[in-house]
Amino acid sequence: MSSKIYITGIGVISAIGNDVAETLASFEQLSSGIGELKHIRSRHKGVVPVGEIKATNAELTAMAGLGPDKESTRTALLGLIAAQQAVKSAGIKNIKELRTGIVSATSVGGMGITENLWMDYLDPEKSGPWLKYIEAHECGDSTEFIADALGIKEYLTTISTACSSSANAIMFGARLIKHGILDRVIVGGTDSMSRFTINGFMTLMILDKEECKPFDSQRQGLNLGEGAGFIVIESEKAAKGKEIYAELSGYGNSNDAYHQTASSPDGAGAFLAMEKALKVSGLKPSDIDYINAHGTGTAINDLSEGTAIDRIFSNKVPDISSTKAFTGHTLGACAAIEAVFSILAIKHNIIFPNLNYKNPMHELSFKPTISLKIDKKINHVLSNSFGFGGNTSALIFSRHK
């Protein structure tokens, strides 16, 4: 069970870029992806800014190299694009040469299409090729779409634990390797914008009407985003001789068990998740060089997470930032997207700035890093992701020695 987990491929698509290179360029130019809603018809367009990917579903289908007849849900398409990049960057030619599985995560699944067709589905007078999207509603459908396109057959599953979903997908994939069930797993998550989630978060009154301001005392809430992130993880044996981006050295999952949506004020669940991740990695808090925080920009999350971080790090908090002011909160995909960011932080010795931060929170000992930092060696990155239902997860990525 002590075997290591190597990351040999990465792929990402979000509001700040359709691939890794575009993403890095956006970070370097401090260019946020938050803007006005375009691809969805909604009353809230122009009222709440979002982190949307600048492409239609037809354009995404083409980007994934599929014919127009193969168009699927936006969730599935985004996931496939990121997974294709990950597989390509891992140099995989024949996916079946190793026991390869996929563990994906999503919170909305096919809702982006269901919400447009629901009344037609229920009307027996109406019919058309769009009836195929009924099955695409299920979360697992996007995973099967990606698996079929990549030729993955050995093992498939999908995880949905709200906004921590893809951290748990990465964790479960790593454990499948450690148990010797698989040699290699494509792990990550995907979520697309939908009226369902925009309106859902509206009812919770936690959407900022301006760009979100994580860890700022004047923060007003989050911006929703969409995107996908996938990484290829392999066992020590399978990764032999390959280029290794980083190692997944630690992971922890816990439940806050405090409230249906809100985090506990002291971040008890977050604390436990980080503590478990550190234990699995064998690292001390002082070994962590950078924290990619969950940092959604809501009053409750940032206080709860910040308090837990202060406790874990005994108020000696390393560089920390939330990248959600760049991408928006991509829900089930955010942990995987931020896993890619964490791996890039190690690969390029780069710390991404926490945009829109001005006013310190008096409750916390630390201030986030607000400008791009490229002068520090990054060996270990902690990445947090928390979700509704008290789900708290933490991952640690480490430089491969």
Add this chain to the structure above:
Amino acid sequence: MEAYIKGLGIVSPQKTFDTNDFLSEVVEHNSKSLNCIEPSYKELLNPTLARRMSRIIKMSIAASTVCLRDAKIEIPDAIMTGTALGCLEDTEKFLLAIIENEEQFLTPTSFIQSTHNTVSAQIALQLKCMNYNFTYVHKGFSFESAVLDGLMTIAEGEAKNVLVGGHDEMTEKFYRVCDRIGYWKKEDDVPTMELFESKTSGSIAGEGAAFFMLSHEKTENCYAKLRGIKTIYKPESNIEIEAKISELLSSKGLTANDIDVVVYGINGDCRYDKTYNHLKDSLFKKSTSTYFKHLCGEYQTSGSFAMWMAAKMIKTQTIPSAVLIGKNKSKQIKNVLIYNTFLDTDHSVFLLSQC
């Protein structure tokens, strides 16, 4: 990777809520959509939390509570659930409100409860359980993934008692939606108790919530030993299926001849019964054949009903006549294998043995 099943709790379209009973009375629904027989929730649910809960949340919390009591465990070391459709009723409610009110005057409760991890989160919240908490949402692999995670978690050594469950609900609207793509039988009159004999396409809809306490140790109340689970995605041939089954059996030092009873996921849909028929007549021709979807209907996490049935058969050493296909050939029930598929895409195999 093995674990003992030391407690269970299930709400289904049958009278399964009493853990001491085993299908002593079978409810014949004779309907194309089988709904759960719900218990009285009064002493099972926290009334403050229960007032917001939809039907599937109530049924799941009730089933998990019974399971915890049956296993005499207050706080499990981990909770993992499988659900393909999550909390459908709340999802539909919020969706319809968005459409009908044109995105105005929406309230948060149904949105909050629409998330797929609502049930595992609510169990944690009720128990104040801060341990590992996962929700799997992969169609016909949802419950199976939760079971695999349960076995892995116990094998890792830190968790001793793990609560594993599967739950899905059917609503009137979603039944109609799935009917449009041929999920259900077209004929009006479907005698559910003769589902096995059916020669037409489509199945009958079902639902349920079943929970199991997997444990590292054998106890007196132990139902069965869960030996392993395997999932097969889009098998290309019967050869591939047989190879996967044999792989699982041989890893436990068993052959097909050691399997006393097979529980088949036969759902009355003539398009999907070929695998079951093949296994029944080849690999497992000496074993006793049983099936269950005429009792609970077809749904993505129906494997949880099958696992309940297998565990009960082993513990009671009985096979209710209602689930038998053909004759009971078994003197003793030592090893039970479950073979199930959802829409012929997601196939799964479970192996259970006597403790």
Add this chain to the structure above:
Amino acid sequence: MDALIDQLKGEIIEQLNLEDLKKEDIDADAPLFGEGLGLDSIDALELIVLLEKNHGIKIANPADGKKIFQSIRSMAEFIKANKK
């Protein structure tokens, strides 16, 4: 005022699924949150929508709810003062 209080009781029972309660069980001056009815932050959001939908009053900041939703009487007073 009493008519408004009575109306609010009915609306709250319906909106928050307080099926076991009757109007006469609710004391107009008892606290809605914590003790008393035992409501929580999700209920507060539900009540904000109730004010908007049934009484035409919009509350932009959920933190304002704390004062308004102290009791049924405070809610009624707020509605009376803000109704156009």
